Amino acid sequence: MNILGSVRKYFGKTAPSAPPPSAEAQVVTVDAGILIREAAAELGRERYAEAIALYEKAIAARPEAAGGYIGLGFTHFRLGQLAPAITALQNAVARDPQSVDGLYMLGKACLAAGQGDSAEQAWQKLHLLEPAFEHVYVDHCLLLFSRGKADEAMALISKGIDHHPQNANFHFYLGNLLAEAGDYSGALNAYSAARAIVPPWPDLLSNIATALRQTGQLDASIEALKAAADLAPDSAPILSNYLMGIQYSDKFSKQEKFDALQVFAERFESQLLGQWGNYRNDTNPDRKLKIGYVSGDFRNHSLAFFIEPVLRNHDRSAFEIHCYYSHPSFDNVSANIKALADQWHDIFQIPDEALAQKIRADGIDILIDLSGHTGHNRLLAFARKPAPIQMTWLGYQASTGLRAIDFRVTDEAMDPTGTSEAYHSETLLRLPISGAFTPSPQSPPVNPLSALDGRPFMFGCLNNPSKITDEAIHLWARILTGVPNSQLMIGNATADVIARISSLFALHHVGVDRLSFQPRVSLAGYLALHNQIDLALDTFPYNGGTTTFHSLWMGVPLIALAGDTSLSRVGISMMNGLGLPEFCANTADEYVERAVWHATHPPELDTVRQSMRAKMEALNHHMALGVTSSLESAFREQWHTWCAQSSRS
Structure with a gap:
C-alpha cells in the first residue's frame, strides 16, 4: 500500500468522541443541575428524545448558563442533527466564551457539517484557552491535513507531544505526517516512540511496514505486514497493504501471490455476494453510458499523469464521466481533474456500504477501480458489485483477487496471451494501447549526453527505493565493474536508504565513491536530475512506471529486464x-x-537521447487518443454483451 495513502490508512481510526461534557459546575440552580444529570443519564442509555427534553428544561431553568446548551448540542451531534447541534453549541460558547467543552464540540459539529473554517476557529480558540486539552489535537491535526496544511498539522501534533509525551497516538500521527512528507526515516523514529509507550497495534505495524518498504527494507517490511495482518485478520486495509508489499518481492511466486489474493476475497468478498445483481440500469445497448472512476489519487500523484489524458479525450456525447475521490486532501491537480469530470464525488468519509448504495443510486453502468490494493482503495465497495460491469486499471498492475471485478485492463505487451490468466480472478481485457501519459510542463529541455564531455558515465535509478532488490544491486554492481570509473545515481535517498544500498554494494566490492545519492526533491528538481544521467537502469521484479515515462521524456533510455508478470514488463x-x-x-x-x-x-x-523527446511527443499524442478510443470501444462492447445477457435472463 502506497505510503502516500489515505488518512484512514496512515492516521488509523478517528479519535473517539469526547464523553458528554460535565456541565454541572456551570449551573447554579439545583433544579437545572439535576435536570442536566438526568439528561446525561438518559443520553448514556441512548434515549435521545428524553435527553433532549431534559436539556431543554435545564436551559429554560437557567438560560444564561452554557451547560444545558452543551449537552443539547452534543445530543443532536450524536444523532447526526448538525444544524441544531451547531446552534446549541454556538449558544453555549456565546454564554461562556471560555468553555473548552463547548468549543471542542462546536468544532466537531462544524467539521461534520463541512464548515472547516468555523471548526478551525473554534479549535484555535480552544488551544489558546487550554493548550493541554488532549482530545482536540487529533481532530485538529486531521482537519489541517485534509485542508492541505500539512506543516501546520505537524507543528500542532508536535505541540501535543510536548504536552502529552506518553500519548502513543500523537507519535503515531506525527509518523504519518512525516511519511506523507516523504521523511520515512523520521516516520520510523516517530513510530518507534509510539511503540515504546504501548504494545504495537495493527495500524502502527502496517505503517511501520510501509515506511520500511519505502526505505528499501523489504524483508523487514513484509514481516511487519504479516504481523499486522495476524493481529487484525478482519482489516481489509491492512491485508491490502500486505498484498501490495509482496508484489515488490521476488521471494514469492506468482502462485503464492495469487493464493494470498484469494484469501482476501474469501475473507471479505464471499459474504457480500448476496448484494450482487438487481440492477435498474437501462438496457438500451447504444445509449449514453455513465462511467465511474474510483481513486484516492486524483491529486498530486503519479496516477494523474495517466488518467488526465483519458478524461480529457472522452467522448462526452457517448459517455458521462463520474470521478469518485477517496482521499481527504484536495490540491491543484484535484481541481484540474475535477474540471475534466461531468460529476465529482468526494467519498473519503463515506463507508463502503453507503458508497456502494450511492454508486447504484447514481446509475453507474461501468465502474473502474484505479487503485487495486494500493492506498485509498475502495475494493470493499466494489466487492458489493454496485455496477453491472466493473474493471480495474492503471494504479495496480496485478489481480485484485475479487470476482466482483469483471475485467482487468491491460495489453499484450504487459500480459502476453496465455502467461497470466491463471493468476487473475478477472478476465484480462487486452487493448491495443492500455495507458497514456501527460508529461510535466515543468520539464527542462533534453541536454547532450554528459559523458561526451569526458565526465564519468552516469547510470541512474530514480525509482522508489522500495523497488531496489538485492538482485538488482547484484546486477548493477556487475555493470559498474564492467564500466570503469562509471557512477550510479540513486534517487529518493534517505539515511536508511544510503546505509542499506552502500552496504550491499560493498558486498560486491563497489565503493561508495561510485554511488551518487540524491535526496527527495521537487518535481522540477527531479526532472533536472536526468540531465546528469546517461542511461537508466530499471528495477525488477517491480519495474518503474511514472519514472520510466519521465526518464524517456527527458531523453534517458533505460535497460529493461523482462519478467513474467505485468509489473515486471x-x-x-x-x-x-x-x-x-x-x-x-x-x-x-x-x-x-x-x-x-x-x-x-x-x-x-x-x-x-536526442531523438527521445520527439518520439515521446508523437507516442504520447497517439497514446492519449488511442487508449481513450480503445477503452471506449471496450466499454461499448462489454455493455452490449451485458445488455444481451440481461434481456435473456
Missing part, C-alpha cells in the same frame, strides 16, 4: 513501443551486457 513494453528493442533484456546476463555496451558507445547513445 512495463520497461520492455515502453522500450519496444519506442522501437528500441536493443535496450531490452530477457536474462540477467543480457541485462548487464546491454548496459555495458551502451555505456561504452556514448555517441550512439547520444543519438538515441
Whole structure:
C-alpha cells in the first residue's frame, strides 16, 4: 500500500468522541443541575428524545448558563442533527466564551457539517484557552491535513507531544505526517516512540511496514505486514497493504501471490455476494453510458499523469464521466481533474456500504477501480458489485483477487496471451494501447549526453527505493565493474536508504565513491536530475512506471529486464513501443551486457537521447487518443454483451 495513502490508512481510526461534557459546575440552580444529570443519564442509555427534553428544561431553568446548551448540542451531534447541534453549541460558547467543552464540540459539529473554517476557529480558540486539552489535537491535526496544511498539522501534533509525551497516538500521527512528507526515516523514529509507550497495534505495524518498504527494507517490511495482518485478520486495509508489499518481492511466486489474493476475497468478498445483481440500469445497448472512476489519487500523484489524458479525450456525447475521490486532501491537480469530470464525488468519509448504495443510486453502468490494493482503495465497495460491469486499471498492475471485478485492463505487451490468466480472478481485457501519459510542463529541455564531455558515465535509478532488490544491486554492481570509473545515481535517498544500498554494494566490492545519492526533491528538481544521467537502469521484479515515462521524456533510455508478470514488463513494453528493442533484456546476463555496451558507445547513445523527446511527443499524442478510443470501444462492447445477457435472463 502506497505510503502516500489515505488518512484512514496512515492516521488509523478517528479519535473517539469526547464523553458528554460535565456541565454541572456551570449551573447554579439545583433544579437545572439535576435536570442536566438526568439528561446525561438518559443520553448514556441512548434515549435521545428524553435527553433532549431534559436539556431543554435545564436551559429554560437557567438560560444564561452554557451547560444545558452543551449537552443539547452534543445530543443532536450524536444523532447526526448538525444544524441544531451547531446552534446549541454556538449558544453555549456565546454564554461562556471560555468553555473548552463547548468549543471542542462546536468544532466537531462544524467539521461534520463541512464548515472547516468555523471548526478551525473554534479549535484555535480552544488551544489558546487550554493548550493541554488532549482530545482536540487529533481532530485538529486531521482537519489541517485534509485542508492541505500539512506543516501546520505537524507543528500542532508536535505541540501535543510536548504536552502529552506518553500519548502513543500523537507519535503515531506525527509518523504519518512525516511519511506523507516523504521523511520515512523520521516516520520510523516517530513510530518507534509510539511503540515504546504501548504494545504495537495493527495500524502502527502496517505503517511501520510501509515506511520500511519505502526505505528499501523489504524483508523487514513484509514481516511487519504479516504481523499486522495476524493481529487484525478482519482489516481489509491492512491485508491490502500486505498484498501490495509482496508484489515488490521476488521471494514469492506468482502462485503464492495469487493464493494470498484469494484469501482476501474469501475473507471479505464471499459474504457480500448476496448484494450482487438487481440492477435498474437501462438496457438500451447504444445509449449514453455513465462511467465511474474510483481513486484516492486524483491529486498530486503519479496516477494523474495517466488518467488526465483519458478524461480529457472522452467522448462526452457517448459517455458521462463520474470521478469518485477517496482521499481527504484536495490540491491543484484535484481541481484540474475535477474540471475534466461531468460529476465529482468526494467519498473519503463515506463507508463502503453507503458508497456502494450511492454508486447504484447514481446509475453507474461501468465502474473502474484505479487503485487495486494500493492506498485509498475502495475494493470493499466494489466487492458489493454496485455496477453491472466493473474493471480495474492503471494504479495496480496485478489481480485484485475479487470476482466482483469483471475485467482487468491491460495489453499484450504487459500480459502476453496465455502467461497470466491463471493468476487473475478477472478476465484480462487486452487493448491495443492500455495507458497514456501527460508529461510535466515543468520539464527542462533534453541536454547532450554528459559523458561526451569526458565526465564519468552516469547510470541512474530514480525509482522508489522500495523497488531496489538485492538482485538488482547484484546486477548493477556487475555493470559498474564492467564500466570503469562509471557512477550510479540513486534517487529518493534517505539515511536508511544510503546505509542499506552502500552496504550491499560493498558486498560486491563497489565503493561508495561510485554511488551518487540524491535526496527527495521537487518535481522540477527531479526532472533536472536526468540531465546528469546517461542511461537508466530499471528495477525488477517491480519495474518503474511514472519514472520510466519521465526518464524517456527527458531523453534517458533505460535497460529493461523482462519478467513474467505485468509489473515486471512495463520497461520492455515502453522500450519496444519506442522501437528500441536493443535496450531490452530477457536474462540477467543480457541485462548487464546491454548496459555495458551502451555505456561504452556514448555517441550512439547520444543519438538515441536526442531523438527521445520527439518520439515521446508523437507516442504520447497517439497514446492519449488511442487508449481513450480503445477503452471506449471496450466499454461499448462489454455493455452490449451485458445488455444481451440481461434481456435473456
